[in-house]
Amino acid sequence: MNKYIIKIDNVWKTYTMGEVQVHALRGLNLEIKHGEFLAIKGPSGSGKSTAMNMIGALDVPTKGSVYLEGKDISKFRESNLAQLRGKKIGFIFQQFNLINTLSAIENVMLPMVFLGMPVGERQRRAKKLLSMVGLDKRYGHRPTELSGGQQQRVAISRALAVNPDVILADEPTGNLDSKTGSTVMDFLKKLNRKENKTIIMVTHDDELAKHADRIENIIDGKIIKGGKK
Amino acid sequence: MLIDFVKISLNSLRYRKLRSWLTMLGIFIGIAAVVSLIGMGEGLRVAISGQFGFLGPDIFSVQASGLNLAGPPGSNTVNPLADDLYKKIEGLNGVEASFNRHIESGTLEYNDIQSIGMALSVPSGENRKAVETMLNLEVESGRLLKDGDNKRIILGNGFKDDKIFGKGVSSGDRVLLSGETYTVIGILEKKGSFIFDQSVIINEETLLDQFGDDGTTDLIAVKVKDVKNIEKVMEDVEKILRKERDVDLGEEDFVVASPQQAIESLNSTLFAVQLFVYIIASISLIVGGIGIMNTMYTAVIERTKEIGIMKAIGARNSTIFTLFFIESGFLGFVGGLIGILLGLGIANGMSFIGRQALGSELIQASISAELLIGSMLFSFILGTFFGVMPAIQAAKMHPVDALRSK
Numbered sequence: 001m002n003k004y005i006i007k008i009d010n011v012w013k014t015y016t017m018g019e020v021q022v023h024a025l026r027g028l029n030l031e032i033k034h035g036e037f038l039a040i041k042g043p044s045g046s047g048k049s050t051a052m053n054m055i056g057a058l059d060v061p062t063k064g065s066v067y068l069e070g071k072d073i074s075k076f077r078e079s080n081l082a083q084l085r086g087k088k089i090g091f092i093f094q095q096f097n098l099i100n101t102l103s104a105i106e107n108v109m110l111p112m113v114f115l116g117m118p119v120g121e122r123q124r125r126a127k128k129l130l131s132m133v134g135l136d137k138r139y140g141h142r143p144t145e146l147s148g149g150q151q152q153r154v155a156i157s158r159a160l161a162v163n164p165d166v167i168l169a170d171e172p173t174g175n176l177d178s179k180t181g182s183t184v185m186d187f188l189k190k191l192n193r194k195e196n197k198t199i200i201m202v203t204h205d206d207e208l209a210k211h212a213d214r215i216e217n218i219i220d221g222k223i224i225k226g227g228k229k
Numbered sequence: 230m231l232i233d234f235v236k237i238s239l240n241s242l243r244y245r246k247l248r249s250w251l252t253m254l255g256i257f258i259g260i261a262a263v264v265s266l267i268g269m270g271e272g273l274r275v276a277i278s279g280q281f282g283f284l285g286p287d288i289f290s291v292q293a294s295g296l297n298l299a300g301p302p303g304s305n306t307v308n309p310l311a312d313d314l315y316k317k318i319e320g321l322n323g324v325e326a327s328f329n330r331h332i333e334s335g336t337l338e339y340n341d342i343q344s345i346g347m348a349l350s351v352p353s354g355e356n357r358k359a360v361e362t363m364l365n366l367e368v369e370s371g372r373l374l375k376d377g378d379n380k381r382i383i384l385g386n387g388f389k390d391d392k393i394f395g396k397g398v399s400s401g402d403r404v405l406l407s408g409e410t411y412t413v414i415g416i417l418e419k420k421g422s423f424i425f426d427q428s429v430i431i432n433e434e435t436l437l438d439q440f441g442d443d444g445t446t447d448l449i450a451v452k453v454k455d456v457k458n459i460e461k462v463m464e465d466v467e468k469i470l471r472k473e474r475d476v477d478l479g480e481e482d483f484v485v486a487s488p489q490q491a492i493e494s495l496n497s498t499l500f501a502v503q504l505f506v507y508i509i510a511s512i513s514l515i516v517g518g519i520g521i522m523n524t525m526y527t528a529v530i531e532r533t534k535e536i537g538i539m540k541a542i543g544a545r546n547s548t549i550f551t552l553f554f555i556e557s558g559f560l561g562f563v564g565g566l567i568g569i570l571l572g573l574g575i576a577n578g579m580s581f582i583g584r585q586a587l588g589s590e591l592i593q594a595s596i597s598a599e600l601l602i603g604s605m606l607f608s609f610i611l612g613t614f615f616g617v618m619p620a621i622q623a624a625k626m627h628p629v630d631a632l633r634s635k
């Protein structure tokens with residue numbers, strides 16, 4: 001088995017807007033072990049989200065390779081990437097990104113629908129995940145009927161729906177007050193410690209970053225050395 | 230899986246109720262127009278065919294044409310048919326019987342209430358039986374007329390009803406026909422034809438006695454021996470009349486027509502009307518379809534973020550396509566369903582009003598299963614057809630770009 005669940009090898013991402021070329025990533029290198037909790041820090045516009053998109057198979061690099069479980073996915077077609085995301089990756093976003101027309105439990109079940117899981121199993125699993133984050137009284141609520149913290153907990157349940165190996169969290173507490181933010185952090189830590197999930201989290205907050213096993217700094221689309229071990 | 234997609238799509242439509250309804254409006258107006266107008270036209274066709282239907286296919290009529298200011302067909306023309314013409318026609322090859330028919334309009338009075346009636350003559354002697362079978366005359370009560378039945382008449386089934394005189398007429402009652410007293414000796418069976426159900430059957434001599442004999446007839450009825458030869462016999466009759474009345478081909482002042490022909494010409498008129506309805510409805514449906522497309526494009530733009538989220542959690546392009554495709558198909562389908570219900574309502578409502586106004590049971594909307602299924606299918610296909618492009622646009626969105634949108 002591979003030592004690294006994710007390996008980013010000299011990845012460039014260039015956006016062309018008319019005459020101007022924006023290099024969001026300039027030769028990014030990153031290796032993440034199975035079961036590791038990694039925090040990524042860096043100033044705004046440094047390429048953190050772009051890097052997350054590469055790791056999460058949402059996008060492919062302009063140059064370089066991305067290995068997921070030893071497989072180079074940098075040349076994959078969209079339909080294969082979608083399948084990969086659906087099975088292996090769980091996303092948690094700063095803006096929660098729930099579907100407003102669906103209830104909490106339906107939101108959690110959605111990745112399982114896309115994976116073609118039978119309805120009974122879907123419901124059982126979604127209920128279990130929602131009660132795990134303390135939302136067993138909120139199954140039928142729409143996102144607009146939930147607080148920010150509750151929405152983010154639904155999003156965590158959704159990220160865990162298909163039991164993926166990797167959880168990507170792009171500023172998961174950015175829209176929450178510090179108290180709610182720390183409960184969300186506790187969930188992430190628990191997932192890492194108890195369920196051995198690989199977690200990659202983008203954050204601005206030094207305090208939050210301290211919960212991670214390792215911190216990497218991105219500046220101008222590259223990793224700057226000097227994280228804690 | 231598909232059922233889950235349907236649920237998700239319906240959720241989205243329900244979430245934007247007002248817009249969904251407004252979009253469907255375009256479809257259901259078009260479908261309602263098709264169903265109601267075609268249904269009523271078809272009903273009308275059946276009804277009018279029924280009016281002629283009591284005449285057999287082996288019968289045709291000859292009438293003078295030209296100026297007909299008022300009154301029943303064939304009367305009041307400039308140059309009426311001579312009353313001895315029928316004998317010449319009877320002499321033709323292939324003709325089984327030919328006889329004069331007099332039609333007079335007059336007033337009918339009963340229970341101190343007057344009504345307009347149409348008196349149809351029945352000839353005496355051998356031809357009586359022929360007319361009776363030709364018109365399929367049968368009484369519901371009382372009896373048919375016999376030779377020498379002076380001052381006696383038979384009434385159509387419609388007069389039995391209270392509507393006309395405030396009180397139904399039955400056999401044995403006395404009524405006034407244009408001022409003279411007659412005894413009703415029979416009531417005809419119901420024909421379903423309002424011309425017939427409100428007519429007065431009277432012996433030819435009696436009618437000529439009262440309304441005067443000017444040596445002309447309103448109509449000559451001709452029965453052929455073999456239906457297959459009817460065209461040929463009609464041509465022969467036309468020849469005789471042209472010679473008799475001294476007119477050239479193409480300048481006839483008379484009409485030789487079979488009920489069958491009348492029905493055919495009616496059918497072609499109604500077909501033209503229905504075609505027109507189809508064209509108008511098609512335009513309205515295409516506009517409705519473009520409405521669906523517009524709504525779906527708006528939905529795609531508006532839900533760009535949602536598309537991004539779904540892709541991030543594993544939705545493939547085909548998944549996104551299916552979700553939007555179902556939505557537009559559903560808009561078409563439900564629009565069509567409501568349109569059909571609305572159309573059925575309008576058609577039946579209109580024919581109900583028609584029945585009340587004319588006091589006739591004749592006007593019935595006739596809506597076939599084919600029309601209903603066809604409309605249903607068409608509106609569904611319309612929805613999906615106009616939904617394809619927006620659904621493709623949604624499916625092709627790049628997940629990162631979609632996620633970045635507001």
Ligand SMILES: Nc1ncnc2c1ncn2[C@@H]1O[C@H](COP(=O)(O)OP(=O)(O)OP(=O)(O)O)[C@@H](O)[C@H]1O
Nearest residue numbers: 015017022023024043044045046047048049050051
């Ligand atoms: N789709 C795009 N088109 C053009 N430029 C882009 C696009 N996506 C990102 N960029 C540019 O790439 C750079 C890196 O963006 P990215 O979103 O990765 O930054 P970030 O580190 O996540 O910043 P923040 O902390 O503000 O979220 C920025 O300069 C941004 O403007």
Ligand SMILES: [Mg+2]
Nearest residue numbers: 048049050170
């Ligand atoms: Mg970012």
